[in-house]
Amino acid sequence: MTTPAPPWALLAELTHACPLHCGYCSNPLELTRRSTELSTQRWAEVFRQAAAMGVLHTHLSGGEPLLREDLDALTRAAVDAGLYTQLVTSGVGLSTSRLDDLVDAGLHSVQLSVQHADPPLSDTIAGRASFRNKEAAAQLVKQRRLPLGINVVLHRHNLDALDDLLQLAVAWQADRIELANTQFYGWGLLNRAALMPSHEQLADAAATVARWRQRTDIELDITWVEPDYFTGVPKPCMGGWGAVSLTVTPDGTVLPCPAAASVPGLDAPNVLEHPLPWIWNESPAFNRYRGTDWMPSPCRDCAHKNEDFGGCRCQAFALTGDASRTDPACSLAPDHDVITSLASADSASAEVVRRRPTRRSTSTVGG
Amino acid sequence: MTATVWRPALPPGGLLRTDAARGQEVLLLPERVVVLHGSARRVLELCDGQHTVDDITTQLTQQHPGSARAEDIAHFLTRLHAQGCLQ
Numbered sequence A: 001m002t003t004p005a006p007p008w009a010l011l012a013e014l015t016h017a018c019p020l021h022c023g024y025c026s027n028p029l030e031l032t033r034r035s036t037e038l039s040t041q042r043w044a045e046v047f048r049q050a051a052a053m054g055v056l057h058t059h060l061s062g063g064e065p066l067l068r069e070d071l072d073a074l075t076r077a078a079v080d081a082g083l084y085t086q087l088v089t090s091g092v093g094l095s096t097s098r099l100d101d102l103v104d105a106g107l108h109s110v111q112l113s114v115q116h117a118d119p120p121l122s123d124t125i126a127g128r129a130s131f132r133n134k135e136a137a138a139q140l141v142k143q144r145r146l147p148l149g150i151n152v153v154l155h156r157h158n159l160d161a162l163d164d165l166l167q168l169a170v171a172w173q174a175d176r177i178e179l180a181n182t183q184f185y186g187w188g189l190l191n192r193a194a195l196m197p198s199h200e201q202l203a204d205a206a207a208t209v210a211r212w213r214q215r216t217d218i219e220l221d222i223t224w225v226e227p228d229y230f231t232g233v234p235k236p237c238m239g240g241w242g243a244v245s246l247t248v249t250p251d252g253t254v255l256p257c258p259a260a261a262s263v264p265g266l267d268a269p270n271v272l273e274h275p276l277p278w279i280w281n282e283s284p285a286f287n288r289y290r291g292t293d294w295m296p297s298p299c300r301d302c303a304h305k306n307e308d309f310g311g312c313r314c315q316a317f318a319l320t321g322d323a324s325r326t327d328p329a330c331s332l333a334p335d336h337d338v339i340t341s342l343a344s345a346d347s348a349s350a351e352v353v354r355r356r357p358t359r360r361s362t363s364t365v366g367g
Numbered sequence B: 001m002t003a004t005v006w007r008p009a010l011p012p013g014g015l016l017r018t019d020a021a022r023g024q025e026v027l028l029l030p031e032r033v034v035v036l037h038g039s040a041r042r043v044l045e046l047c048d049g050q051h052t053v054d055d056i057t058t059q060l061t062q063q064h065p066g067s068a069r070a071e072d073i074a075h076f077l078t079r080l081h082a083q084g085c086l087q
């Protein structure tokens, strides 16, 4: 076996705790408890090992990473290891002193989530008052001259506000805006019916994005992630399973993709038990769907297999019960009808279940 | 911003680094890795927001006589600006 090319990026899920309760969250339904989170020293070691392997970027994410009181120490550890650090935050808890500590630690950039351009609606989707915190956080970030990215997860309840969201990004002087249609994993999968947009909404949104991209009077970088439920084209799973990036969850579990914990029998490795190079290069979990040898028909003989890698493994599992099948998002997949019927189902009346921490033993999802 | 007074600088958060694992020089930006070929890193290191394109050209041609032509350097800087790697 040849050694796989090294990873470029590390998604560090520092905690699953979060003051928001977004129904589209892609965190797993079984949120990791705070008592099992990795220590500052363990994370520092993860950053060192990742950088030594070739990782260049790390996203300090969650949950809400600001709930880690040692976030400045964690940031400093990542920077000292040589990593480019981006804070991925809801903005809740980003006070002046907190941000200044992070800037001191060497933080390079900030990505801020926004749920809607209308403050009350944003608060409703987030499940708590938070829009004003976000607005203040955006101002602070710009005052400290850090690059600011805005991330919006799009769905039925905010797609129609796309124009206003782009306007808001300009008003807040964001450098980038990432418009990502909901990916249905974790809580998002649980709420799929309530979040699923209509074809009309998506067509309008795509037209809005096209219009904004033609504007030469603004310097906003616009990323638009089309929903694979509607395109018939599968998305390349993380640029390929074990090809580009890795995710470390709050308790040290290492995954080829943030949603991969849902794949049964994956036997995901943990940094407490193995060094990262072994995990990346040799662990069965990272080799399971690496490359093209594992592929079923029709992917095996398809001209696109090195472009989309057969689509998303977690989605294949979620929709067919078998993670090694062709992603049903692909129009060539034997199970494609599963996705076309979901995408055209009338979902106007479904209710969103708020993301909540699991209550011990007796918990029922969305109870 | 006209060409005569432009003082090129890396965008906020831009970081020049050696990517030892892959044996190359890179400019890191949010969500982006720009691989720098040839003398690109040396040129970018001079883009500190203090120096004009003329200053940078003078420095480069003095340091490495015969290696770079003024119009190539100006063209290169303009291209990096268009790609969002300079401001």
Ligand code: SF4
Pocket (backbone or CB within 6 Å): A234, A298, A299, A300, A302, A303, A304, A305, A306, A308, A309, A310, A311, A326, A327, A330, A331, A332, A333
């Ligand atoms: S058949 Fe497989 S490889 Fe071909 S386009 Fe569909 S998912 Fe991609």
Ligand code: SF4
Pocket (backbone or CB within 6 Å): A185, A236, A237, A238, A256, A257, A258, A259, A260, A311, A312, A313, A314, A315
């Ligand atoms: S297959 Fe899993 S790992 Fe890959 S993109 Fe899909 S969700 Fe992510």
